[in-house]
Amino acid sequence: MLYRQDLKEIKPYTSNAIDPKDIRLDANESPFGLPSQILDQFLDWLQKKPGLNRYPDNEATVLRNQISKHYNCNEDNLIIGVGSDSLIDSALRCWLEEGDTVLFPEPSFSMYRLSTIINHGIPETFPFDKSFQYKLEVIRQRISEVKPKVLILCSPNNPTGSTLSIDMIENILESFHGLVIVDEAYGEFTVGTAADLIDRYHNVLVLRTFSKALGLAGIRLGYGIGNQSLIEILNKTRPPYNINALTLQLGSIALENYRLIEPHIKDIKKETKWLSNQLSKRPFIKIFPTEANFIFAISKKKDLGERLKKQGILIRSLSKEKGYYRISCGSREENNRLLHELDVIEKEG
Numbered sequence: 001m002l003y004r005q006d007l008k009e010i011k012p013y014t015s016n017a018i019d020p021k022d023i024r025l026d027a028n029e030s031p032f033g034l035p036s037q038i039l040d041q042f043l044d045w046l047q048k049k050p051g052l053n054r055y056p057d058n059e060a061t062v063l064r065n066q067i068s069k070h071y072n073c074n075e076d077n078l079i080i081g082v083g084s085d086s087l088i089d090s091a092l093r094c095w096l097e098e099g100d101t102v103l104f105p106e107p108s109f110s111m112y113r114l115s116t117i118i119n120h121g122i123p124e125t126f127p128f129d130k131s132f133q134y135k136l137e138v139i140r141q142r143i144s145e146v147k148p149k150v151l152i153l154c155s156p157n158n159p160t161g162s163t164l165s166i167d168m169i170e171n172i173l174e175s176f177h178g179l180v181i182v183d184e185a186y187g188e189f190t191v192g193t194a195a196d197l198i199d200r201y202h203n204v205l206v207l208r209t210f211s212k213a214l215g216l217a218g219i220r221l222g223y224g225i226g227n228q229s230l231i232e233i234l235n236k237t238r239p240p241y242n243i244n245a246l247t248l249q250l251g252s253i254a255l256e257n258y259r260l261i262e263p264h265i266k267d268i269k270k271e272t273k274w275l276s277n278q279l280s281k282r283p284f285i286k287i288f289p290t291e292a293n294f295i296f297a298i299s300k301k302k303d304l305g306e307r308l309k310k311q312g313i314l315i316r317s318l319s320k321e322k323g324y325y326r327i328s329c330g331s332r333e334e335n336n337r338l339l340h341e342l343d344v345i346e347k348e349g
C-alpha cells in the first residue's frame with residue numbers, strides 16, 4: 001500500500017492484554033478507584049440529562065479555570081489534551097520540520113520516540129549515569145552534538161524514577177532555545193514543578209495528567225502548562241472539541257474534590273517506600289530509588305516478567321538483554337502477592 005515509507009519501521013504502542021483477574025503492576029495506574037462522592041456527583045450530572053447531542057465546550061473553560069488555580073497561573077497558560085500523550089504529539093507537530101532532531105533520555109517513555117518519528121523528526125537520546133541519575137554535563141554535551149529542536153525531560157523519569165531539580169531545568173533553559181518539554185506525569189508524587197518557570201522562559205512546556213496520581217487513566221485527560229505565546233501555538237493544531245463532555249465533567253468534579261484524592265496520593269507514596277524496602281531484601285533484584293509510584297528494577301533472573309505473568313501478575317518488562325523491569329506500586333494486598341510470587345520464583349531457581 002502507498003502509505004508513508006517511514007511508518008513501516010514503526011510498531012504501534014502496545015500494552016499487556018487485560019484479564020480482569022490479573023494484578024496489574026505494569027502501567028503505573030493508581031490502585032484506588034474513584035472516591036464514591038465524586039462518582040455520585042458525576043451520576044447526578046448524568047441524571048440531569050446533559051445535552052450530549054451538543055458538542056462539548058471547545059475551550060474547556062471550567063476545567064482550565066480550575067487547573068489555573070492549582071498552579072497560580074492564568075487560563076491562557078493551559079491547554080487540555082486527550083491524555084498528555086496527545087500533547088506530546090501536538091507539540092512535536094508544531095515544532096518539527098522534516099529532519100529536525102528531538103533529544104530525550106534513554107531509557108524513558110516510549111512515546112517520545114514514536115511521536116518523533118510520526119512527526120518526521122529524528123530521535124536522539126542521552127544516557128543517565130551509572131545509578132540512573134540525570135547529569136547536566138551529559139545533557140549539555142548531547143545538545144551541542146545533535147542540536148535538537150526539541151528537548152524532552154521526564155521528571156520523575158519513567159521508568160527509572162530519576163528526577164531533575166528546577167534549578168537544573170532552569171540551567172538548561174538559560175542556554176537552550178528550542179522547545180523544552182518537561183513531562184511531569186508523576187509530578188504529584190514529588191514536590192515542585194517546572195510550571196514555576198513559564199513566565200521567565202517562553203520555550204518550556206510542562207505536561208501533567210489525570211492518569212497516574214489522580215487515578216483517572218480511564219478518562220484520557222492531560223494538560224500542558226506554558227507561556228501564553230507557546231499555548232497559542234499549540235492551539236493551532238489542537239483538534240476541535242478534543243475533550244469529550246463526559247471527561248470534561250468528571251475531570252472537573254475530581255478537581256473540585258481534590259481533597260478526597262490527596263490521601264490516596266499520600267498512601268501510594270508510603271506504600272511505594274514499603275514495597276521498595278521489601279524488594280531490596282530480595283538478592284536477585286536490584287532496585288533504584290524512586291520518587292514516583294513505580295520502581296525500576298534490574299534482575300538477571302531469566303524470564304521474570306513471563307513467570308510472574310503466568311501467576312497472574314503483570315509488571316513491565318523493558319529490556320530482556322539488560323534485565324530491566326518497571327514495577328508499579330499496587331495495593332498492599334497486590335504488593336504482597338507480588339512479593340510472594342517472587343519468593344516462589346527464587347526458590348524454584
Ligand SMILES: *Cc1c(COP(=O)(O)O)cnc(C)c1O
Nearest residue numbers: 083084085109158185209211222
Ligand atoms: C503515563 C505517562 C504519560 C501519558 O499519560 P496520559 O495522560 O495517560 O497520556 C506521559 N508521560 C509519561 C512519562 C507517562 O509515564
